[in-house]
Amino acid sequence: MPLIENGRIGEDAWSFIPDGEPVPNDRPVIISFERWQAERDSFEGRNARLGVRLKSGTLAGSIAADLDRFSLVALEFPKFRDGRGFSTARELRERYGYTGEIRAVGHVIPDQYLFLVRTGFTSVEAPEGTNPDSWAEALKEITIAFQPSLDDTAPLSLLRRKLKVG
Amino acid sequence: MNHIAPGARAGIYHYDEIDRQFVAERVEQFRKQVDRRLSGELTEEEFKPIRLMNGLYLQLHAYMLRIAVPYGVMSATQLRKLAAIGRKYDRGYGHFTTRQNLQYNWIKLEDTPAILHELAEVDMHALQTSGNCVRNVTTDPFVGAARDEVVDGRVYAEILRQWTTMHPEFTYLPRKFKIAISGAESDRAAVRIHDVGLLARRNDKGEAGFSFYVGGGLGRSPFVGKLVREWVAQEDFVAYLEAILRVYNQYGRRDNIYKARIKILVHELGLEKFTQEVEEEFARLRGPKYRLDPEIVESIRQHFAPPPFEELPDHSEVLERAKATDPAFANWLAVNVAEHKAPGYAIATISLKPAGGIPGDATCDQMDLVADLAERHSFGELRVTHVQNLVLAHVKKDELYDLWKQLDAAELGSANAGLIGDIIACPGLDYCALANARSIPLAQAISARFADPVRQRTIGELGIKISGCINACGHHHVGAIGILGVDKKGTEYYQITVGGDPTLTTAIGDILGPAVTETEAVDAIEAIVDVYLANRADGSERFIDTLKRVGHAPFKERIYAAD
Numbered sequence: 001m002p003l004i005e006n007g008r009i010g011e012d013a014w015s016f017i018p019d020g021e022p023v024p025n026d027r028p029v030i031i032s033f034e035r036w037q038a039e040r041d042s043f044e045g046r047n048a049r050l051g052v053r054l055k056s057g058t059l060a061g062s063i064a065a066d067l068d069r070f071s072l073v074a075l076e077f078p079k080f081r082d083g084r085g086f087s088t089a090r091e092l093r094e095r096y097g098y099t100g101e102i103r104a105v106g107h108v109i110p111d112q113y114l115f116l117v118r119t120g121f122t123s124v125e126a127p128e129g130t131n132p133d134s135w136a137e138a139l140k141e142i143t144i145a146f147q148p149s150l151d152d153t154a155p156l157s158l159l160r161r162k163l164k165v166g
Numbered sequence: 167m168n169h170i171a172p173g174a175r176a177g178i179y180h181y182d183e184i185d186r187q188f189v190a191e192r193v194e195q196f197r198k199q200v201d202r203r204l205s206g207e208l209t210e211e212e213f214k215p216i217r218l219m220n221g222l223y224l225q226l227h228a229y230m231l232r233i234a235v236p237y238g239v240m241s242a243t244q245l246r247k248l249a250a251i252g253r254k255y256d257r258g259y260g261h262f263t264t265r266q267n268l269q270y271n272w273i274k275l276e277d278t279p280a281i282l283h284e285l286a287e288v289d290m291h292a293l294q295t296s297g298n299c300v301r302n303v304t305t306d307p308f309v310g311a312a313r314d315e316v317v318d319g320r321v322y323a324e325i326l327r328q329w330t331t332m333h334p335e336f337t338y339l340p341r342k343f344k345i346a347i348s349g350a351e352s353d354r355a356a357v358r359i360h361d362v363g364l365l366a367r368r369n370d371k372g373e374a375g376f377s378f379y380v381g382g383g384l385g386r387s388p389f390v391g392k393l394v395r396e397w398v399a400q401e402d403f404v405a406y407l408e409a410i411l412r413v414y415n416q417y418g419r420r421d422n423i424y425k426a427r428i429k430i431l432v433h434e435l436g437l438e439k440f441t442q443e444v445e446e447e448f449a450r451l452r453g454p455k456y457r458l459d460p461e462i463v464e465s466i467r468q469h470f471a472p473p474p475f476e477e478l479p480d481h482s483e484v485l486e487r488a489k490a491t492d493p494a495f496a497n498w499l500a501v502n503v504a505e506h507k508a509p510g511y512a513i514a515t516i517s518l519k520p521a522g523g524i525p526g527d528a529t530c531d532q533m534d535l536v537a538d539l540a541e542r543h544s545f546g547e548l549r550v551t552h553v554q555n556l557v558l559a560h561v562k563k564d565e566l567y568d569l570w571k572q573l574d575a576a577e578l579g580s581a582n583a584g585l586i587g588d589i590i591a592c593p594g595l596d597y598c599a600l601a602n603a604r605s606i607p608l609a610q611a612i613s614a615r616f617a618d619p620v621r622q623r624t625i626g627e628l629g630i631k632i633s634g635c636i637n638a639c640g641h642h643h644v645g646a647i648g649i650l651g652v653d654k655k656g657t658e659y660y661q662i663t664v665g666g667d668p669t670l671t672t673a674i675g676d677i678l679g680p681a682v683t684e685t686e687a688v689d690a691i692e693a694i695v696d697v698y699l700a701n702r703a704d705g706s707e708r709f710i711d712t713l714k715r716v717g718h719a720p721f722k723e724r725i726y727a728a729d
Contacts, residue, residue, distance in 0.1 A: 059416050080212065080338070081215060081298070081338055082338070082420055083298075083335075083336075083337065083338025083339060083415060084415060084416055084420075086334065086335040086336075086337075086338065086415070087335055087412050087415045087416045088416070090335055090412075091412075091416075094450075095450060109208070109212050111199065111208075111212075111216055112338070114334070115332075115334035115335070115337060115338075116334075118334035119334050119335050131207055134202065134207065137198070141191060141194065141195045141198070142188070142191050142192065142195060142332065143187070143191060144184055144187060144188040144191065145332070145334075146188075146328040146329060146330075146331040146332065146333075147328075147329050147333055147334075148455055148456075149334060
């Protein structure tokens with residue numbers, strides 16, 4: 001599936017390994033949160049990068065204590081209308097200080113891309129056949145924001161400001 | 167453009183180039199989203215929330231477009247534009263809503279980009295008037311004018327308007343989210359039936375702060391908002407809301423649309439646990455990033471500086487003479503005019519509830535007239551109330567008689583604010599795809615039955631609120647008399663509740679008995695009124711107080727005795 005990063009289609013170095021299938025040791029993989037919980041000891045001493053995939057009902061606090069084990073956290077959107085991931089990403093960044101990649105997976109549409117970026121996501125797994133222009137455009141079409149975004153340290157006193165995204 | 171020289175006119179938030187650019191970009195974004203829907207790139211399922219967040223609903227017969235009127239305050243210029251749009255794209259009228267907005271009920275999809283473009287010319291839009299996001303924040307329609315005002319709610323409603331606009335985290339909430347602010351001693355904004363209700367107050371140092379009520383709401387499970395925090399200082403105003411919304415976004419139910427509002431979360435978690443979650447988020451969010459700087463509050467407050475009131479004696483000879491000679495005017499004055507904080511001025515409510523009329527509807531000619539009157543008599547500004555009336559907030563007492571004569575000539579002079587004719591009704595089955603029954607014809611029939619202004623005044627304060635279905639858009643739960651439309655095997659029936667109260671003493675009404683037909687409903691209302699008048703103490707006891715004292719029995723007996 002096409003990976004969207006910085007408004008463009010990018011290379012995906014990661015692969016998701018479904019539960020029950022063997023986990024390769026020599027390349028970056030994403031496993032489910034459930035597998036992590038059940039088999040965490042088996043990942044001791046692993047050198048290749050590890051990512052974890054959270055269902056939308058699994059909130060940031062569930063993984064907080066283990067965040068230093070993961071280079072990537074993938075947050076699932078079962079439906080694009082299920083907006084829990086926006087809060088989860090923000091909690092991962094602001095509350096738990098996570099600095100690795102946060103990826104949106106599942107049903108996400110370009111019209112949400114700006115919100116994803118502003119809440120701390122770094123990449124999006126888009127559906128096959130997606131229109132790359134719509135993703136690129138999504139970061140450019142609105143240039144104004146009314147609240148501080150994640151990487152914006154300016155205080156709230158500047159309610160309205162020009163966005164610097166993309 | 168809509169720029170009004172500050173100081174010369176009443177307080178309105180003045181857009182600057184950044185605000186205008188934002189609206190222009192959103193209009194263009196929506197135009198492209200429509201194109202992407204037409205090309206098939208966006209599915210209907212994906213397009214729907216996008217359309218809703220641009221104010222566009224698909225109703226029973228046509229599209230409805232809901233225009234945002236932030237906290238119900240607008241300029242005469244903006245109202246004229248709304249009239250022009252109604253004439254050009256609708257059927258010559260518009261409908262003012264309980265969210266202090268305006269909606270057009272007969273819109274063509276293909277006209278919407280042009281309408282949004284015209285709205286942008288006067289710094290208006292339809293953003294976030296629907297969808298599962300934070301909706302238009304409402305406030306006291308007497309804001310900035312009422313004699314009992316402690317804090318100016320417009321300032322904080324405007325801060326929230328900005329903060330909630332395209333909030334990246336809170337645009338795909340479990341369900342819609344409604345906030346109301348009241349900054350006066352009397353609650354004219356029904357704060358405790360909102361997802362978040364804010365009572366703005368001052369501490370003994372004179373500093374502004376807020377009591378937060380959370381989890382109020384009507385619909386199929388009505389709840390009165392619960393006090394989550396007694397005092398949130400001004401600097402924490404946004405941080406505390408951010409904490410509430412984050413807890414809601416994470417824990418609010420998404421498995422059942424009818425259980426997705428924050429009221430259900432508060433109910434299911436319990437007040438204590440909910441409050442604890444919010445306090446934890448808040449403790450962490452508190453800090454420089456989310457602190458509301460007093461400077462920004464002051465800069466926004468300047469937009470709402472008082473208009474240049476003349477120094478007038480509070481007593482007006484002109485007014486007294488008119489009152490003595492014209493009893494119809496005297497009646498309107500007693501019912502529709504409220505005390506203003508500036509001596510010699512008054513607050514006038516323009517009723518959109520003529521006897522037999524459709525609550526909240528105004529023709530485009532009426533809108534033009536009100537715009538003219540606002541310019542002539544109220545510093546070019548007016549308000550929409552959550553009971554679907556209009557308000558001119560700063561009228562010289564000397565000019566009230568003149569004003570009323572012009573209103574009366576245009577069927578806008580009904581003396582029924584807060585009385586039995588001042589009915590709230592949802593659009594009902596005449597427009598709405600969700601409704602089980604019609605609301606408007608019943609409202610018309612009731613207001614026609616009680617058309618006599620003297621009789622209305624004799625009855626006194628008695629709000630009737632009608633919803634055409636359990637979603638309760640007509641606020642029937644908090645009507646002194648509430649009416650709910652239900653469908654019984656294809657026939658419209660109406661269930662009557664009594665004892666609801668939308669003010670600070672918020673109460674949900676109780677069902678009086680079995681549902682009745684439309685014709686029976688009008689008779690039943692009249693019977694309730696008769697029983698009340700026969701039982702009320704000292705000739706002035708309010709309906710809800712009499713009801714509390716005598717209970718349901720005498721009312722039930724009269725209505726259902728024949729069965």
